[in-house]
Amino acid sequence: MCSAKGCRADAEWVLAWNNPKLHTPDRRKTWLACEEHREYLSKFLSVRGFLKDVVRLEDWESPEKSPERPAEKSPESGPSTG
Secondary structure, three states, X not given: OOOOOOOOOOOOEEEEEOOOOOOOOOOOEEEEEOHHXXXXXXXXXXXXXXXXXXXXXXXXXXXXXXXXXXXXXXXXXXXXXX
């Protein structure tokens, strides 16, 4: 499910991020995004210098294409969609 506040759409994208003030460089937190909110959530993380990667959910979950990485969903208090 999309991590945008109030959105209940199926996730299509994984936004991998970290806060360099809190996390080690190799740590990745994830938000999930539907097609409608991918750009908004990406910009939200990017302007803060947090965004590291945007990957299709199917590619993120595929063992052939990526190492085993569980997708985390942000808390319900994620960013509002303005």
